[in-house]
Amino acid sequence: MDKLKNDSAPPGLPAIPATWFDRKGLVQIGLLALLLLAPLAAYLLGHVYYVNLGSRITLIAMAAVGLNLAIGYGGMVSFGHAAYFGLGGYVAGISAYHAFDYSPFLSWPIAIPGSDSMLVIWLATILLCGLLALAIGAISLRTTGVYFIMITLAFAQMVYYFANSWPSYGGEDGLPIYLRNTLPLVDTGRPLTFFLLCFAGLLLAMAITSRMMKSRFGAALTMARLNDTRLATAGISPYPVRLVAFVVSAMITGLAGALYADLNGFVSPTLLSWHMSGELMVIVILGGVGRLYGPLAGALLFVMMETLLGGLTEYWKLFLGLVLLFVVLFAKHGLMGWLAGREPHV
Amino acid sequence: MCVVTLTLFLEQLINGLQLGTMLFLMASGLTLVFGVMGLINLAHGSFYMVGAYVTALVTVSTGSFLLGLTAGVLAAAGVGALVELIVIRRLYHRPHLDQVLATFALILIFSEGTRWLFGSSPLWLSPPQMLTGFVTLPGGARYPLYRLVIIAVGILVAVGLYLLISRTRLGMRIRAGESDREMIGALGVNIARLYTLIFAMGAALAGLAGAMVGALQSVQVGMGEPVLILAFVVIVIGGIGSIKGALCGAILVGVVDTMGRVFLPAFFRQFMSPAEAAGVGSALAAMLVYILMAIILAFKPKGLFAAHG
Numbered sequence: 001m002d003k004l005k006n007d008s009a010p011p012g013l014p015a016i017p018a019t020w021f022d023r024k025g026l027v028q029i030g031l032l033a034l035l036l037l038a039p040l041a042a043y044l045l046g047h048v049y050y051v052n053l054g055s056r057i058t059l060i061a062m063a064a065v066g067l068n069l070a071i072g073y074g075g076m077v078s079f080g081h082a083a084y085f086g087l088g089g090y091v092a093g094i095s096a097y098h099a100f101d102y103s104p105f106l107s108w109p110i111a112i113p114g115s116d117s118m119l120v121i122w123l124a125t126i127l128l129c130g131l132l133a134l135a136i137g138a139i140s141l142r143t144t145g146v147y148f149i150m151i152t153l154a155f156a157q158m159v160y161y162f163a164n165s166w167p168s169y170g171g172e173d174g175l176p177i178y179l180r181n182t183l184p185l186v187d188t189g190r191p192l193t194f195f196l197l198c199f200a201g202l203l204l205a206m207a208i209t210s211r212m213m214k215s216r217f218g219a220a221l222t223m224a225r226l227n228d229t230r231l232a233t234a235g236i237s238p239y240p241v242r243l244v245a246f247v248v249s250a251m252i253t254g255l256a257g258a259l260y261a262d263l264n265g266f267v268s269p270t271l272l273s274w275h276m277s278g279e280l281m282v283i284v285i286l287g288g289v290g291r292l293y294g295p296l297a298g299a300l301l302f303v304m305m306e307t308l309l310g311g312l313t314e315y316w317k318l319f320l321g322l323v324l325l326f327v328v329l330f331a332k333h334g335l336m337g338w339l340a341g342r343e344p345h346v
Numbered sequence: 347m348c349v350v351t352l353t354l355f356l357e358q359l360i361n362g363l364q365l366g367t368m369l370f371l372m373a374s375g376l377t378l379v380f381g382v383m384g385l386i387n388l389a390h391g392s393f394y395m396v397g398a399y400v401t402a403l404v405t406v407s408t409g410s411f412l413l414g415l416t417a418g419v420l421a422a423a424g425v426g427a428l429v430e431l432i433v434i435r436r437l438y439h440r441p442h443l444d445q446v447l448a449t450f451a452l453i454l455i456f457s458e459g460t461r462w463l464f465g466s467s468p469l470w471l472s473p474p475q476m477l478t479g480f481v482t483l484p485g486g487a488r489y490p491l492y493r494l495v496i497i498a499v500g501i502l503v504a505v506g507l508y509l510l511i512s513r514t515r516l517g518m519r520i521r522a523g524e525s526d527r528e529m530i531g532a533l534g535v536n537i538a539r540l541y542t543l544i545f546a547m548g549a550a551l552a553g554l555a556g557a558m559v560g561a562l563q564s565v566q567v568g569m570g571e572p573v574l575i576l577a578f579v580v581i582v583i584g585g586i587g588s589i590k591g592a593l594c595g596a597i598l599v600g601v602v603d604t605m606g607r608v609f610l611p612a613f614f615r616q617f618m619s620p621a622e623a624a625g626v627g628s629a630l631a632a633m634l635v636y637i638l639m640a641i642i643l644a645f646k647p648k649g650l651f652a653a654h655g
Contacts, residue, residue: 071443077442077443077446079446139640139643139644142643142647143643143647143648145442146380146386146442146586147582147586147647147648149386149442149446150386150578150579150581150582151582151639151643153575153578154575154578154579154582154636154639155636155640157575157636158632158633158636158637161629161632161633161636162629162632162633164632165625165628165629165631165632166625166629167624167625168625274571274575278450281443281446281447281450282447282450285443285447289443315458315459315461315462316458317454317457317458318454318455318458318459318462320451320454321451321452321453321454321455321458322451322455324447324448324450324451324454325433325448325451325452325455328444328447328448328451329433329436329448332444
C-alpha cells in the first residue's frame with residue numbers, strides 16, 4: 001500500500017546488515033579510497049593544489065553529512081544550514097583574530113580571550129551551533145512543510161545580514177585568518193596533515209550518524225519522518241526527537257565550517273549566504289538523500305564539476321542547474337542510487 | 347526639530363509603503379501558486395529579473411517606457427508559462443524538497459544564462475520623463491512622483507486581484523482550486539490550463555515589480571533574490587496561500603524594514619558613539635523583519651491569516 005510513499009521517501013533504518021563486499025560495500029570502499037588516496041598520490045607527486053582540493057571536498061562532504069541527518073534521516077528540509085556552516089567559520093575566524101593581536105573577545109562580564117587552539121575553537125563551535133540550532137529549531141519545528149523550509153531560510157538570512165552589517169569583524173569584506181589555528185603535537189600548517197585531519201572529521205561525522213541511526217533514537221527519528229502520529233502512539237513525542245537530531249545536525253555542519261575557514265584562511269558572509277544552504281542541499285540530493293555515503297558522493301561530484309566545468313567556462317553553474325534539474329526530475333536516487341543500487345526499504 | 351522628524355517620518359512611511367507594494371506584487375504570485383498548486387517556487391525572483399531586463403532593453407531600443415513595461419510584463423508571463431509547461435507541472439505531486447531543488451536549479455539556469463547573454467554589468471533604466479518630477483508632501487518635503495506612482499500601481503493591482511478572485515469565473519475556479527483540486531477537475535475544469543494561467547499570472551506580477559523597481563535601482567543578475575527572500579518572509583507572516591495575508595504582510599514588512607533602517611541607528615545614537623550606533627543600529631535593522639517573523643510565528647505558527655485550517 002505504501003509503495004509510492006516508500007519510493008519517494010528516503011530509506012531509514014539500514015535493516016539488512018551490509019557485507020563489505022557486495023556492490024554497495026565495494027562502491028562505499030571505493031569512494032572512501034578515492035577520497036583518501038587521490039590527495040595522498042597528489043602529495044607524493046608534489047601537487048599541493050590537489051591535496052587542498054581533497055580537503056575542500058572532505059569538508060563540504062562533512063557539512064553535507066550534517067545536513068543529511070536533518071533532511072535525509074529526519075525529513076526536516078532545512079534551507080538554512082549555511083547559518084551553522086558560517087557560524088563555525090566565524091568562530092574559527094574571530095577566535096584567531098583575537099589570538100593574533102592579543103585582544104580580548106569579551107572583557108565584561110567575564111573575560112574571554114581569543115584562542116588559536118583548534119580544540120577550543122571546536123568546542124566553542126559545537127556549543128554555539130548547538131545553541132543557535134536549539135533556538136531556530138525550537139521555533140521552526142513548530143511548523144512543517146513549506147513553512148519549515150522558508151523559516152529556516154529566513155533565520156539563516158537573518159544571521160547572514162547580521163554578519164554583513166556588523167562592522168567589527170570585517171562586515172561584508174570578511175575576516176582573514178593569518179595563521180592556521182593549531183593543535184598540540186600536530187603541524188596543521190602542512191596540507192597533507194590538515195587533509196588527514198579533515199578526513200578523520202568526516203569519518204567521525206559519518207560514524208556518529210551511523211551509530212545514531214542504528215540506535216533506539218534513530219528508530220524514533222525514522223518513525224517521526226514516516227509517520228509521527230504512530231510515533232506519538234508509541235509514547236514518544238516527535239518534537240524533542242526532531243529537535244535533538246536538528247541540533248546534532250547543525251553541530252556537525254558547524255564543525256565542518258570551522259575547519260573550512262581554517263582551510264581557506266578566510267571567512268566571509270558568503271559562507272552564510274542562502275546559496276551556500278542551497279548548494280549543501282544540492283550535494284545531499286546529488287549524492288543520494290538519506291544514505292550514509294550520499295554526501296560523500298555528492299561532494300565529490302559537485303567539486304569535480306566545479307573544477308572541471310569551471311575551468312572550461314565561467315558560467316558552469318548553468319550546467320550545474322541543468323544536471324540538478326535532470327537529477328531531481330528523472331534520477332531521484334542520486335549518484336549512490338545509480339552506483340550502489342537502491343537502499344533496501346524497511 | 348519636531349517638524350523635521352515628522353517630515354522624515356512621513357517620507358519614510360511612504361518609502362515603506364512603496365517597498366510594501368513591491369513585496370505584495372511578488373508575494374501575491376508566490377502565495378497564489380502555493381495556495382492553488384501547493385508548489386514552493388524559488389525561481390519567482392527570476393521572473394522579476396526577466397521583467398526588468400526586457401523592460402530595460404525594449405525601453406532603450408524604442409524610447410518608450412510604457413512599451414518597455416508592457417513588453418517586460420508580457421515576457422515575464424510568457425517565460426512563466428513556458429517554465430510551467432516544461433518543468434513546473436512535473437513537480438506538483440512531488441515532495442517540497444524536490445520542488446525546492448528543481449526551482450533552485452531554475453535560478454541557477456536563469457541567472458547564469460542572463461549573465462552569459464548580457465554580462466555581469468548592470469543595465470540602466472530610468473523612469474519615464476513625465477514621472478520624474480517631485481510632489482510636495484505636507485510638511486514641505488519633496489517626494490519623487492515615480493515612487494508614488496508605484497504605490498498607486500500596487501494598490502490598483504491589489505484591487506484588481508481582489509475583484510478577479512471574488513467576482514469573476516476565473517477567480518471562482520482559483521478559489522475552488524484552493525479548497526479542492528480533485529473536485530474542480532471532476533467538474534470539468536481544465537486544471538492543467540488553469541494552473542498554467544495562474545503560474546503565468548504570478549510571473550507577470552513579478553515581472554511588473556521587477557520592471558518598476560528596475561527604474562529605481564539597477565537592472566542586474568541576482569536582483570530578484572533579496573526581494574524573493576523578503577517575499578517569503580511576507581507570505582510566512584501573512585499565512586501561505588492567503589492574498590489578504592500577503593497584502594498585510596507586505597505592508598508590515600515594507601514599513602518595518604524601512605523604518606528600522608532609518609530610525610534604529612538614530613535611536614542608538616542617543617546613548618552610544620555615532621560609529622557604534624551606526625554598527626549596532628544597522629545590524630539590528632537588517633535583522634528586524636526576521637525577528638518580527640519569529641515573534642509572529644511564536645504566537646501564530648500558521649501566520650496571521652492562515653488559509654488552510
